[in-house]
Amino acid sequence: MDLKSLTIDAARSAVQERKITAVALAESFYAKIESDDPQIGAYLTLSKDRALAKASEMDALAAKGEKLPALGGVPVGIKDVMVTRGVRTTAGSKILGNYIPPYDCTAVARMEAAGAVVLGKMNCDEFAMGSSNENSAWKPVHNPRDLSRVPGGSSGGSAAAVAADMAIVTLGSDTGGSIRQPASFCGVVGLKPTYGRVSRYGLIAFASSLDHIGPFGKTVKDAAIVLQTIAGRDPMDSTSADIPVPDYVAELEKPVRGLKIGVAKEYLGEGLDPEVRSAVADAVEKLSKLGCEIVEISLPHTEYAISAYYIIATAEASSNLARFDGVRYGYRADDAKTLSEMYRRTRDQGFGAEVKRRIMLGTYALSAGYYDAYYLKAQKVRALLTRDFDEAFKKVDVIVTPTSPTAAFKLGEKIDDPLAMYLADIYTVTANIAGIPGISVPCGETKEKLPIGLQILGKHFDESTVLRVANAYEQGRS
Amino acid sequence: MKVTEKEVAHVADLSNLELTEDERSRMVRDLNSILGHIDRLNELDTSNVEPIGQVSDRSNADFDFASREDILEGLRKSLPQAEALKNAPDSDGTFFRVPKVIER
Numbered sequence: 071m072d073l074k075s076l077t078i079d080a081a082r083s084a085v086q087e088r089k090i091t092a093v094a095l096a097e098s099f100y101a102k103i104e105s106d107d108p109q110i111g112a113y114l115t116l117s118k119d120r121a122l123a124k125a126s127e128m129d130a131l132a133a134k135g136e137k138l139p140a141l142g143g144v145p146v147g148i149k150d151v152m153v154t155r156g157v158r159t160t161a162g163s164k165i166l167g168n169y170i171p172p173y174d175c176t177a178v179a180r181m182e183a184a185g186a187v188v189l190g191k192m193n194c195d196e197f198a199m200g201s202s203n204e205n206s207a208w209k210p211v212h213n214p215r216d217l218s219r220v221p222g223g224s225s226g227g228s229a230a231a232v233a234a235d236m237a238i239v240t241l242g243s244d245t246g247g248s249i250r251q252p253a254s255f256c257g258v259v260g261l262k263p264t265y266g267r268v269s270r271y272g273l274i275a276f277a278s279s280l281d282h283i284g285p286f287g288k289t290v291k292d293a294a295i296v297l298q299t300i301a302g303r304d305p306m307d308s309t310s311a312d313i314p315v316p317d318y319v320a321e322l323e324k325p326v327r328g329l330k331i332g333v334a335k336e337y338l339g340e341g342l343d344p345e346v347r348s349a350v351a352d353a354v355e356k357l358s359k360l361g362c363e364i365v366e367i368s369l370p371h372t373e374y375a376i377s378a379y380y381i382i383a384t385a386e387a388s389s390n391l392a393r394f395d396g397v398r399y400g401y402r403a404d405d406a407k408t409l410s411e412m413y414r415r416t417r418d419q420g421f422g423a424e425v426k427r428r429i430m431l432g433t434y435a436l437s438a439g440y441y442d443a444y445y446l447k448a449q450k451v452r453a454l455l456t457r458d459f460d461e462a463f464k465k466v467d468v469i470v471t472p473t474s475p476t477a478a479f480k481l482g483e484k485i486d487d488p489l490a491m492y493l494a495d496i497y498t499v500t501a502n503i504a505g506i507p508g509i510s511v512p513c514g515e516t517k518e519k520l521p522i523g524l525q526i527l528g529k530h531f532d533e534s535t536v537l538r539v540a541n542a543y544e545q546g547r548s
Numbered sequence: 549m550k551v552t553e554k555e556v557a558h559v560a561d562l563s564n565l566e567l568t569e570d571e572r573s574r575m576v577r578d579l580n581s582i583l584g585h586i587d588r589l590n591e592l593d594t595s596n597v598e599p600i601g602q603v604s605d606r607s608n609a610d611f612d613f614a615s616r617e618d619i620l621e622g623l624r625k626s627l628p629q630a631e632a633l634k635n636a637p638d639s640d641g642t643f644f645r646v647p648k649v650i651e652r
Contacts, residue, residue: 168635169635170634170635172627172631172632172634172635173627265602265603265604266604279601279602279603305623306623306624309602309604311604371592373588374588374589374591374592376585377585377586377587377588377589378589380582380586381586381589388563392564395564396637397636397637397644397646398635398636398644399635399636399637400635400637401637402637402638406647407647407648408647408648408649409646409647409648409649410564411647412646412647413564414564414565414566415566417563417564417565418565418566418567421565423571423574426565426567426571426575427575427578427579429563429565430556430559430560430563430565430575430579431579431582431583433559433562433563434551434555434559434579437558437559437562444586444589446599447589447590447594448589449599449600449601450594450597450598450599451589451592451594451597452599452600453597453598453599453600454592454594454597456600456603488578488581488582489578489581489582489585492582492585493585503603504603505603505604
């Protein structure tokens with residue numbers, strides 16, 4: 071079976087109609103992983119037993135002629151920050167190198183309940199902290215389009231696996247762009263839903279007010295099907311919203327004619343690569359030809375987003391990561407004489423450089439004497455940034471921007487300059503700050519054949535319109 | 549604002565990190581570079597702005613924070629003891645075991 075063009079519906083139908091068994095399909099993906107992943111590095115752990123058990127279950131259903139669920143027999147990958155019962159989950163960190171979770175993340179459980187075959191756990195930046203996947207404690211991920219370049223981060227493995235046909239769809243997490251930016255760098259679709267749309271239960275926390283789970287796929291429709299599967303209230307996460315989940319796939323078919331599309335000058339300013347700028351301008355032109363009305367808008371506080379984001383995100387991280395102390399799970403330094411020494415050495419040896427940097431920055435921002443100047447100030451600026459979107463969405467239905475100011479950069483290019491790495495998140499952090507949904511869809515290539523991503527942002531809980539515009543763009547283009 | 553070596557040592561202490569000498573000097577450099585950028589927040593007058601900590605209440609969604617009935621067993625049963633201890637670096641089968649806490 072040709073894995074390259076395989077979408078969710080094609081795979082599920084093939085299994086349903088007994089053209090291939092789900093077990094054989096999973097095996098062919100494992101064969102592909104075995105041959106190609108040594109060069110790419112997308113997988114950290116394979117969960118073959120679990121995958122084949124689910125695949126057999128789907129084959130049994132199909133053999134009885136029963137209708138398969140939405141993801142019946144579909145091979146998927148899960149970012150290694152979502153816990154999986156009985157399957158090693160490291161969050162890309164040495165400190166969780168031997169951690170075998172005793173429970174499942176809700177999003178993963180919902181994927182499997184819908185028949186998904188979990189092939190394994192995807193490489194990522196340690197605790198999802200990074201924009202290049204180079205902060206993984208285990209190995210970097212190489213961009214399938216150009217192995218000398220990064221796949222983006224932090225969900226680099228999830229994006230690369232879809233781009234390299236080593237999974238049909240994957241789950242990632244996005245705290246400041248960690249789904250959308252790697253989707254853009256690898257030339258696939260990546261969706262960050264509204265805050266509260268998808269339960270975070272079982273997602274290893276980085277920054278709780280900014281963390282989101284969402285899908286990667288080759289098509290907008292595949293992203294819609296996965297969102298449909300994982301969205302909705304979960305009693306185990308009190309921040310998951312109790313509002314109805316629309317039929318996202320049906321919503322895709324609605325026309326986009328007459329929709330108002332905002333273009334903000336603040337997202338097209340200094341630092342934007344000319345090739346990305348021109349690809350985004352072409353995309354806006356195409357949306358206009360599809361009958362959308364293009365409206366110029368302003369999001370005046372955008373230039374302060376990175377500053378506010380890196381205070382809030384690191385402050386929350388410094389608190390969330392306090393739990394890694396070598397007592398209940400994970401790594402413990404074995405040479406300590408006292409409890410305090412044990413905590414310190416465990417964390418010193420267990421965490422990588424970027425994680426320590428963020429814990430330090432966050433602790434500093436929360437410490438006596440600096441709380442008002444940094445943390446409180448950042449929360450006020452968060453209010454201003456959120457207000458910018460509230461005002462903009464009075465005038466438009468969605469906003470389109472570049473996903474990232476550049477295409478994929480080289481491995482090693484920014485690793486010694488943390489500020490340069492942070493600034494690369496300029497167009498994506500705002501959606502996390504405001505909690506609004508955003509998608510990245512491929513919108514062309516640079517002269518060097520590197521993918522470029524178009525970001526589409528929408529109103530709270532209006533993934534339907536975001537997906538609809540993305541789908542119209544994707545289909546209109548082909 | 550400029551972060552000094554001394555402050556880095558203090559913050560490392562608060563964070564339960566030791567940091568080697570090399571890590572500490574690099575941390576001073578990195579934190580100053582990042583905070584140098586972050587200091588631009590001071591260009592904004594926020595004296596009349598209410599801070600927000602989370603965005604859940606902005607979308608008129610029905611959240612039921614901390615408002616559910618108290619349930620004896622919780623939403624899910626607690627893990628059995630053996631399973632809860634399974635990932636522990638050190639335990640005696642009943643408790644997590646850690647190095648001595650009180651010096652004598």
